[in-house]
Amino acid sequence: MAMFWKAMADGLLLTLSITLLGWGVEGQGNGRGKKEVSGRANVxxxxxxxxxxxxxxxxxxxxxxxxxKSSFQLRTFDPEGVIFYGDTKNGEDWFVLSLKDGIPLMQISKNGILVSVAGGPQLNDGKWHTLEVSNQEQFVILEVDGSNRLVVGTGMLSKQEVLSGELRLAVGGILINKEKMIVQFEPQMDGCVREGSWLNLTIPWEVEAEELWPCYQHVQPGSYFPGTGFAIFNTSVFPIEADHGFKTELWGDFSKMHGTILSIKAPGQELMFTLVANNNTQEVTLTFGGEKISMRDTFKRLVITFQTDLLQALQDEDQSKTLSISPLSHPGYLTTWREGRLAVGGLLGEGEDVVGSEFLTGCLEKIQVQGRDLDLDLAVKHPSISSHSCPA
Known part of the structure; x- marks a missing residue:
């Protein structure tokens, strides 16, 4: 992930209402207060x-x-995150399979020696892929869809070594300190695992959440907002230059959105900019200061350019649908924005309060700021938002 988006200012505090969607996956209890599911469950x-x-x-x-040998199916549009973990000796020897830049990454620790290797096909294409991880003497082997093998030769395993004790397995996280890994990565993945066959065993798995959220049957690329929260960035992470302005591009079916798509607020000032879709009126309204622009919601792409003396909204790259506002009432507003907040999917209020009825419901297929893709994994966001996939 580009360092451009990692420069988020420290100390960003945001109180979000953690109202989950009532999703659940049936599971059994195990007498220790933990639910259990089959290893073949959708996760x-x-x-x-x-x-x-x-x-x-x-x-x-x-x-x-x-x-x-373990096998499972994986589907994701997300380029990065942890998938599968296993260890022995209570975490002294361990194995992690993840994605990095969409490519499989295996990291192994054995007797204090660390090995990592990345390679194979790009897996963040939104298709189901079958992955199989096996151990064959001195080699750990990853197969993807029956071929495309990624092999790690550790050179550390003795044929005479007799393994004893317990083996721990985990999906979606790790059981060791993240600092032990050679290659660091962002762990959370907007993706799904199903049809797991783990060491050919049928033992149940403990669930760390009260309920497991299910996977959508069909997905498409994008960021999905179910109407329960928003994502927020410090505008200081975006290079705003008064001479060249500030450009935001949004892709999606605006006729299927409802609520606040975008809002921007400078510190100590009233809300300055909003973009709101209304399914009832079939309009998208852009508000800057006290001025408004209303657009029909039939477009699929909107480019908003903020300049010192002009704000422009361009629909579907059709120059005949360019609308403008001259921000005469806000001279120097681009300078004040540099320490402000940009919210996707919600309406910024006093402090960081939001109005629940203003949360966005819908799919933004792509978001760009200053010509770069906006990764919501790097925002402070409500947990119900899917950063890389929308239900299709």
Whole structure:
């Protein structure tokens, strides 16, 4: 991920109402207050939690293991996140499979020696892929869709070594300190795992959440807002230059959106800019200061350019549909924005308050700010928002 988006200012405080959607996956209890599910369950990896903690995990005695092979299906548009973890000796020796830039990344620690390797096909294409991880003497092998093998030769495993004790497995997180890994990455993934066959065992897995959120049956690229929260950035992460202005581009079916798409607020000032879709009137309204522009919601792309003496809204790259506002009542507004807030999917109020009825419902297929894709994983956001996929 580009460092451009990582320069978020410290100390951003945001109180979000954690109102989940009532989604659930049936599970059994285990007498310890934890629900249990089958290893073949559908697991949405992006569910709200401590982002490094697994969603499901299990422990098995080595005496029960007959096959050092696990397989499962993965579907994601997200280029980065942890998928599968396993360890022995209570975390002294461990294995992590993740995605980095959409490519499989395996990291292994054995007897204090660390090895990592990345390669294979791009997996963040939104299609279901079958992954199989196996251990064959001195090699750990990853197969994707029956081929495209990624092999790690550790050179550390003795054929005479007798494994004993317990093996821990986890999906969607790790059970060790993240600092132990060679390659650091953002852990939470907007993706799904299903049809798991873990070491050919049928033991149940413990669930760390009260309920597992299910996966959408069909997905498309984008960021999905279910009407329960928003994402917020410090505008200081965006290079705003008065001479060249500030440009935001939004893609999606605006006729299927309802609520606040975008709002911007400078520190200590009233809300300066909003973009709101209204399904009832079938209009999209842009408000800047006390001035408004209303547009029919039939377009699929909107480019908003903020300049010192002009604000322009261009629909579907059709120059005949360019609307303008001259911000004479806000001289120097671009300078004040540099320490402000930009919210996607909600209306900024006093402090960081928002009006619940103003949350966006709908899919933004793509968001760009200053010509760069906006990654909502790097925002402070409500956990119900899917950063990389929308229901299709």
């Amino acid at each position: 949405y990896l992006g569910q709200d939690r401590d982002i490094w903690r697994p969603l499901i995990h299990t422990t098995v005695n080595f005496s029960e293991i007959r096959s050092i």
